[in-house]
Amino acid sequence: MVISRRHAFAAVAAALASPHAAQAAEGDILVGQIGPFTGIPVPDAAQLNEGLKSAFAQANAHGGIGGRKVAFFELDDTYTGDGFVKAFAEAMARKPVALLSLLGSVALKRMLDDKLLDRADVVVLNAVPGAEALRNPGHAKLFHVRAGDRQQIEKIVGHARTLGITSLAVLHQNIPIGSSGLAMAAESAKRAGTIALKPFEATLEQPSLAAAAAQVAKSGAQAALVLGAPRFMADGVAELRKAGVGQFVFALSYVPAGLLVKVAGAGARGVALAQTYPNPMGATLPLQREFQAAMKAAFPNTTSYTSFHLEGFITARVFVEAARRAQPLTPDGLARALRAMGEIDLGGFRVDFSKGNAGSRFVDIGVVNADGRLIY
Secondary structure (H helix, E strand, O other): OHHHHHHHHHHHHHHHHOOOOOOOOOOOEEEEEEEOOOOOOOOHHHHHHHHHHHHHHHHHHOOOEOOEOEEEEEEEOOOOHHHHHHHHHHHHHHOOOEEEEEEOHHHHHHHHHOOHHHHOOOEEEEEEOOOHHHOOOOOOOEEEOOOOHHHHHHHHHHHHHHOOOOEEEEEEEOOHHHHHHHHHHHHHHHHHOOOEEEEEEEOOOHHHHHHHHHHHHHHOOOEEEEEOOHHHHHHHHHHHHHOOOOOEEEEOOOOOHHHHHHHHHHHHOOOEEEEOOOOOOOOOOHHHHHHHHHHHHHOOOOOOOOHHHHHHHHHHHHHHHHHHHOOOOOHHHHHHHHHHOOOEEOOOOEEOOOOOOEOOOOOEEEEEOOOOOEEO
């Protein structure tokens, strides 16, 4: 029975992964993902994609949603605002009920600034990053699964206070995730009452980062927090270590430990990363075991799982739970179901949209060990 089920998962995953998967059969439930599959040197979109597909393969192998299969497609926005607008228009021509796990502050800001959701009949479920500027006021059709940057930064500042840190340098990128993150760190430090912030701004260019890192090293701060896009945070950690910063370094969940090790080498050891999901390689929660079984069945050649894999899986699971309750299964019906279903427990990770469009406040801290893995 186990073997046949794995074969069913693998067959469905292969269909979802094929170039023809976007051609939904009559009666299928069509959903899509837009992301930077090219144009950005990190695997986040691809890992989210695998997590999404593993969950849909699992659901389809068990009969789908009310007997209907989920058909899934992905489009590349090339990590540009114009690319996102073009991909969004193409997606809307296919008439999906939802778009899942959109990625990139440039894309999300463009979607909100251009009021694309005002003109589109679709729900967006989950978005990365969780910058406050993208959540407030946000949009009624935009539902955030992951905890936001505010929750991550509050967790980091609270952890720093527990460690007895009284001065914290903030190396931040000159984009919304960096500037809004700095403001939230200042608010959290003020509430803590015992931590003084020392801000240092930089661009993604190496000379700018190196100069800011040198200033951090001279500042006398007991620890550093790096805020920005994933590559900025990885490069920022590397430059801090080169500048001689051996103290605690914190960063947000968007930088994968693998990328950090690749960029910073041994300098990644001891870096503390906020995590908005449980350990994807853990085995204590039912969610972790179910996720790993689905990934093993759908992508047997992928043996090491990241938080982005798990995030995709969880996002798809939330969609399936809401779609099963939606009457009718339209974008509006899906939005009503998300708000009405209250708190759902996915096996140790809870999501609740009854009080707003942010479903989770879960944040943990993972520390990169000598082997380049996160220890929770």
